[in-house]
Amino acid sequence: MKKALITGVTGQDGAYLAELLIKKGYIVYGLKRRASTFNTKRIDHLFVKNRGDETNFHYAYTDMTETTSLVRLLKEIEPDEIYNLAAQSHVKVSFDTPEYTANADGLGVLRILESIRLLGLEKKTKFYQASTSELYGKVRETPQNENTPFYPRSPYAVAKIYGYWITVNYREAYNLFSCNGILFNHESPIRGETFVTRKITRAAANIALGLQKKLLLGNLNAKRDWGHAKDYVKAMWLMLQQDKPEDFVIATGITTSVREFAVKSFGYVGINLVFLGEGEEERGIVDHIDHERYERRIGKKFAHIRKGDVLIEVDPFYYRPTEVDLLLGDPTKAREKLGWEPKYNVEMLVDEMMDSDLKMMQKEDYLKKGGFEITPQIEDIM
Ligand code: NAP
Ligand code: GDD
Numbered sequence: 213m214k215k216a217l218i219t220g221v222t223g224q225d226g227a228y229l230a231e232l233l234i235k236k237g238y239i240v241y242g243l244k245r246r247a248s249t250f251n252t253k254r255i256d257h258l259f260v261k262n263r264g265d266e267t268n269f270h271y272a273y274t275d276m277t278e279t280t281s282l283v284r285l286l287k288e289i290e291p292d293e294i295y296n297l298a299a300q301s302h303v304k305v306s307f308d309t310p311e312y313t314a315n316a317d318g319l320g321v322l323r324i325l326e327s328i329r330l331l332g333l334e335k336k337t338k339f340y341q342a343s344t345s346e347l348y349g350k351v352r353e354t355p356q357n358e359n360t361p362f363y364p365r366s367p368y369a370v371a372k373i374y375g376y377w378i379t380v381n382y383r384e385a386y387n388l389f390s391c392n393g394i395l396f397n398h399e400s401p402i403r404g405e406t407f408v409t410r411k412i413t414r415a416a417a418n419i420a421l422g423l424q425k426k427l428l429l430g431n432l433n434a435k436r437d438w439g440h441a442k443d444y445v446k447a448m449w450l451m452l453q454q455d456k457p458e459d460f461v462i463a464t465g466i467t468t469s470v471r472e473f474a475v476k477s478f479g480y481v482g483i484n485l486v487f488l489g490e491g492e493e494e495r496g497i498v499d500h501i502d503h504e505r506y507e508r509r510i511g512k513k514f515a516h517i518r519k520g521d522v523l524i525e526v527d528p529f530y531y532r533p534t535e536v537d538l539l540l541g542d543p544t545k546a547r548e549k550l551g552w553e554p555k556y557n558v559e560m561l562v563d564e565m566m567d568s569d570l571k572m573m574q575k576e577d578y579l580k581k582g583g584f585e586i587t588p589q590i591e592d593i594m
Pocket of ligand 1 (some may be wrong): 219220222223224225226244245247251274275276277296297298299300302316340342344345394395396397398399404486586
């Protein structure tokens with residue numbers, strides 16, 4: 213059985229990748245950092261399904277800012293494949309914590325690569341680095357491919373540039389099987405709540421249920437090439453199954469603005485928005501309600517929102533000191549060499565996220581009103 217080590221296993225991609233690799237018959241070692249509250253919500257089901265002596269999912273504590281525990285774990289596990297997904301992954305937060313972000317997201321990559329070398333695992337261990345479309349930043353050409361020059365626009369992207377180049381350098385200098393996946397934005401129902409897609413789908417669900425009045429957003433004009441994390445973790449695995457290590461752009465080839473993403477999300481529950489005004493004065497206003505759709509999605513008659521209600525406002529708090537205006541990836545190389553194609557488009561992504569958030573909000577509201585927690589098994593039977 214192949215052994216895979218995943219850093220950042222508690223994150224969105226870590227959880228999907230762990231699930232994929234377990235299904236493929238790997239023994240998976242997930243690395244997580246200590247937190248003062250539970251941080252394993254996304255992977256708890258993997259422990260339950262594989263409980264007992266036969267478990268093929270293990271975890272251990274480490275931190276990307278500490279070399280010693282990384283070396284010790286690599287020595288103990290001697291993994292066939294390492295997927296380095298751990299990072300301070302929030303672009304806006306990186307402006308507040310630039311030094312920490314450089315340490316975890318930049319030097320963290322070096323720590324793993326050096327550990328591989330130190331332990332003489334160069335011939336055995338393949339390495340995947342979670343690189344990002346943020347490297348393109350202030351884009352030099354559109355769409356962006358593997359040859360497009362980089363122009364990072366945040367401490368996060370600058371840290372990730374180091375991770376990108378050190379991965380290339382160790383490949384060229386020491387013959388390591390190390391490659392970069394240059395992944396464009398990918399989302400899912402388990403996306404972190406402060407990334408814009410999940411912030412929008414949670415708010416649209418809450419507003420439709422009458423649990424929230426307004427959504428405050430930053431730059432509505434930003435455009436992103438949004439795919440589904442499930443498709444993207446498959447690409448990570450494919451990259452490590454090739455005969456030689458290479459870097460790949462993973463993207464859908466379609467870009468959508470934050471504003472359009474909001475229109476699609478609210479549209480899912482029958483609330484049709486129109487945007488009026490400009491800059492900080494722009495507002496997302498109810499244009500009309502599709503009552504039949506609302507009733508179908510929410511399960512009750514529509515009551516609390518009227519045409520003309522303002523549901524979205526701009527709050528400059530969410531602006532970034534330097535912004536990435538447009539990302540659009542060209543995944544031709546991945547299609548031709550990896551045989552990779554995304555199954556999801558942005559509409560399917562919105563539908564799945566909205567559906568999941570509606571269920572979650574209904575459950576949270578039920579609990580808040582004095583309901584009791586029911587186990588997933590019981591819920592399934594009901
Ligand atoms: P995520 O949900 O934010 O997960 C990040 C993971 O890294 C979490 O498990 C987090 O632990 C862990 N982590 C953070 N700092 C750490 C540290 N100092 N030591 C150890 N672990 C640490 O991110 P994601 O969306 O899954 O993304 C996975 C990777 O792909 C990241 O490197 C990200 O930068 C990169 N990427 C993401 C996208 C995207 O659109 N999702 C696109 C391109 C590249 P906690 O759970 O304890 O916070
Ligand atoms: N988070 C957030 N919150 N973003 C907002 C908001 C808001 O209220 N309003 C507008 N935006 C805009 C941001 O300014 C940005 O242009 C865009 O929405 C997307 O922001 P995020 O969802 O935070 O993602 P990101 O593109 O900055 O970074 C994500 O994708 C990268 C790949 O391109 C992260 O997952 C990174 O880790 C990843 O590398």
